[in-house]
Amino acid sequence: MPKRTDIKKIMLIGSGPIIIGQACEFDYSGTQACKALREEGYEVVLVNSNPATIMTDPEMAQATYVEPITWTVVEKIIAKERPDALLPTLGGQTGLNTAMDLYKHGVLEKYKVEMIGARADVIEKAEDRSKFKAAMEKIGLDLPRSGVAHSLAEGFEILEQVGLPCVLRPSFTMGGTGGGIAYNREEFNTKLAYGLELSPTKEVLIEESIIGWKEYELEVMRDRMDNVVIICSIENLDPMGVHTGDSITVAPAQTLSDKEYQRMRDAAKLIIREIGVETGGSNIQFAINPSNGRMIVIEMNPRVSRSSALASKATGFPIAKIAAKLAVGYTLNELRNDITRETPASFEPTIDYVVTKVPRFAFEKFPDADPVLTTQMKSVGETMAIGRTFKESLQKALRGLEVRRFGIGCDAQDRWNTPNFPNHDEITAKLASPNWERIWYIRYALLAGFTIPEIHSLTKIDPWFLEQIQQLVKIEQKLRSIGTLENATTEIFFEAKQNGFSDKQLASIWGDISEYAVRKRRKELGVEAVFKLVDTCAAEFEAYTPYYYSTYEHPAKRINENNEVELISESEIQSFRSDKRIIILGGGRIESGKGSNSIIAVYKLC
Amino acid sequence: MNHPAKLVLEDGTIFTGTAIGAAQETTGEVVFNTSMTGYQEILTDPSYKGQIVTMTYPLIGNYGITDEDEESNGPKVAGFIVRELTEIPSNFRSQLSLNDYLIKHRITGIQGIDTRALVRRLRSRGAMVGIISAIDLNDASLIRRARSIPKMEGQDLVKEVVPTGEYLWQRNGLPPLAKSMMPMGRKPTHHVVALDFGMKWNIPRCLTEAGCRVTVLPGIATAQDVLAHNPDGIFLSNGPGDPAAVGYAIQTIKQLLGKKPIFGICLGHQLLGLALGAKTFKLKFGHRGANTPVLNQRNGQVEITTQNHGFAVDPNSLPPRWKFLISI
Secondary structure, eight states: OOOOOSSOOOEEEESSSOOOBBOOOHHHHHHHHHHHHHHHHHHEEOOOOOOSGGSSSSTSSEEEEEOOHHHHHHHHHHHHHHHHEOOOOSHHHHHHHHHHHHTTTHHHHHTTTTOSSOOHHHHHHHHHHHHHHHHHHTOOOOOEEEEEEESSHHHHHHHHHHHEEEEEEETTTTGGGEEEESSHHHHHHHHHHHHHHHHOOOOOEEOOTTTEEEEEEEEEEEOOOEEEEEEEEESSOOOOTOOOOGOOESSSSSSSHHHHHHHHHHHHHHHHHHOOOOOOOEEEEEEETTTTTTEEEEEEESSSOOOHHHHHHHHSSHHHHHHHHHHOOGGGGGOOOTTTSSBBBSSOOBBBBBEEEEEEEEEGGTSOOOOOSSSSSEEEHHHHEEEHHHHHHHHHHHHHSSSSOOSSSSSTTOOTTTTTOOOHHHHHHHHHHHHHHHHHHHHHHHHTTTTTHHHHHHHHOHHHHHHHHHHHHHHHHHHHHSSGGOOOOHHHHHHHHHOOOHHHHHHHHTOOOOOOHHHHHHHHHTTTOOEEESSSSSTTOOOOOOOOEEEOOOOOOEEOSSSEEEEOOOOOOOOSSSSSOOOOOOOSSTTTBBBBBHHHHHHHOO | OOOEEEEEETEEEEEEEEEEEOSSEEEEEEEOOOOSSOHHHHHTTTGTEEEEEEESEEOTTOOOOOGOOOSSSSSOOOOEEEEEEESSSTTTTTOOOOOHHHHHOEEEESSSSSSHHHHHHHHHHOOOEEEESSSSSHHHHHHHHTTOOSSTTOOOHHHHOOOOOOOOOOOOOTTTTTTOSSSSTTOOOOOOOEEEESSOOOHHHHHHHEEEEEEEEETTOHHHHHHHTSSSSEEOOOOOGGGGGOOHHHHHHHTTTTTTTTEEOOOHHHHHHHHTTTHHHEEEEEEEEEEEEEEETTEEEEEEEEEEEEEOOOOOOSOOOOOOOOOO
16 A cells, blocks of 8 residues: 555654653654655654754754644644644654644644544543553453442452452542552451541542563554554563563563463454554553463553664664554555565564663662652663673673673672672562662572572562573672683683673672783683674574674584685674774763763764 | 584584583484574474474573473474573473473484574575584584485475374364453364374364364375365365475375365465475475564455475466465
8 A cells, every 4th residue: 555645744743851751762763753754755844842852953854843842832833834644653642642632622623634643532542541441351351350449348349359469549539648559358458448538439449469460561563454563572570560661671571481472462463453553553561470371451552652662673673663654554564674675564573682671760869769669660761782692681781871880790889799798688678679779689689598489579570580690690600610810711701701791790700800801811712792683583584784783602613525614704794885984982871961962963973 | 401512514514502402413404493482382393393493582491391382292393403591491381391391302402502693504505404413523423424414305204293093173272371262152163174294283273263173184194085074174284394295195185176175284285286286396494483474465464474384386387277365
């Protein structure tokens, strides 16, 4: 199906200033969309009040309005520009909400502006809790069990359905006063009675608690021929109870069997169709009970989301760009995958590496903020790392945070083997309530003799992840047992590097030596990084986009017909046409005081 | 699991890693699968008979092994290649670790090699035979023996995986955890005879779910055997090896043409093509994965499919009265 020719001018609403929970990921998606629409010959009218984004660069759209993103202001712009269509799904929640306000106030109808990507009723169905619940029930998907009690007797009846632990939320109390989790019958009785008393309407919502369940996300795309593909699955290391934006997350999902993954895929397809997102991307979150596999739908974002940027970079599939093209009428099988050039965009990406995202917090700059991680997002940025193993990618991602940690441990900040090593109580406390340092305390716990079941019962982190960290601890102990750099063999170096240990960590392990000395010795032994491609297809097809990650692999050799031995080089770096090259260093992850401004500078240089 | 092992391809390429599973020696055609999940289903898919399967996703074994996910009675691959095998799995359904499962079924494999480099080599040079050994680590000897491994072309491997006799499919109609789309208690409306050339169990499950009673006949059955059941339709299953080498099945299908509706997948589809007078050919390195979109040219819809084939029907060789409706 060709692109639409009945629309010429398309309005895009950006996400406005960077705030926690809505950072430059939406500038990324909005900018991608601007470029994609212009590439197709559409005129783009852009509204965004954020100066620190490429999106508001004068050359990005035909008309750019740096104005407050409220429906009243946008109405004036619509009156002046008279766009044919509004694409609301690429500017985060701000873009979506503003589009909904324009719809509700009749502005879109008045100026005959068509919403493309997702219509207003679709957005409402996904965003309104009760409508979403009804839609999920209609297609037979599970949600947390719940009920509203008006009396103690009614509350006990609901408890039979919901089970313990459960969450109690009295209606219409200030700031949710009187709510909380009941772990046993006694607590339930007290909290229910108290909640009923506090609620002016004598109503308490009793909901099944899914805290501690495994959390997953699927990035899904649909076109107007109703074709649906899954771009990426993401598993949260931190279980339910910590906001996804504050969780360490991993792509693809690690602990789902194929049967569970297919069930989730089927559910995602049912959801995007039932909610009715016509074209573009959606993000759907699921929780799974680790003890019996019960799957619950948590929510759906009918738009390009925070995770879309991560999923795009993790797979090489440009979600925002494709979403913009689908919105103007193309279908997935008509669009080419830019990386392979020969496969269509309907090919589901498959990856042959592990991607880990670690959030960056700035509690040091906000001493009054409560550092306990909850369902409200607190992180200000994130790093992503790619490795051939989870262990490698986790250590790389931690290193990227710039919090003076060079991996899971073995650096100047490491408290192991120091008088400062945390005692049993401190470790227990740090494991029991989610906080940004917890990942390092898992290692401390293992070093202090905690077992994996003990750590699991405190953190509810899946034992698979704990086992991976346990392996890192074992490798670390093996590296320590070598004693000195001189004793390190090629094999030892490979094992360390393949598991993500930096030269800096190795220098710390092997006594007071310099990082440079380690690096020099490693290179003498021939242990060097190779660069592999992110290609959307696990090497099944040739890739043309030079998007690399470094890793370490044992080189293979070949003995040819003449008995000559050749080493097989696995560097996938494509040769440059020119020998004049420039390296531009990026600014790394966003934190407060270092926002997207540096991204613009780098972008302009490129 | 620190026993060294080597993988040697017929072109003299040598990968050194560590042994997994039985840690013995095995030979076969080296292929790769790009699915990120489903290793147990892949191991037990009879279409992999005679093949050493490489998983492109690097971490394999994460969720363990369960009886429920078998696609036939035990693993059928000749060998298994992974970047990193997970020793301690985590999943509520897991009964056994992948390594223990491989040991139990005497499957030899290798881990710790650069699987992406291997896949790129297979992609550019085409399918190759190879040997995995944890016993013989001598390069010259391994290369010599790798070169003497028979190629896939001309091999009838169906005989090695057909069931011993006919039977009525009585396992359930759904894979574990799946939700039935059938109205409660619906009785089967159609009777299908499935000719089993190495059938994955999910096929009769799907047919049952679609409302069929399924009688399974070994792929060596005759047309008379099939017609004696008076089915509403005949299904030709997937299976291993070169379709052109399975002459008896092609003859059977020729005799069935025009008598009952016939449908097939993978090897079954290739056998049907051969029976209709088309030709099959060996693909450079095959298609094995779970992400291939297939366009239904009648309605423009795309379905994401699982693929596992090393041979294909040449569309240009199909006699003019037939046409393809679905293509990749």
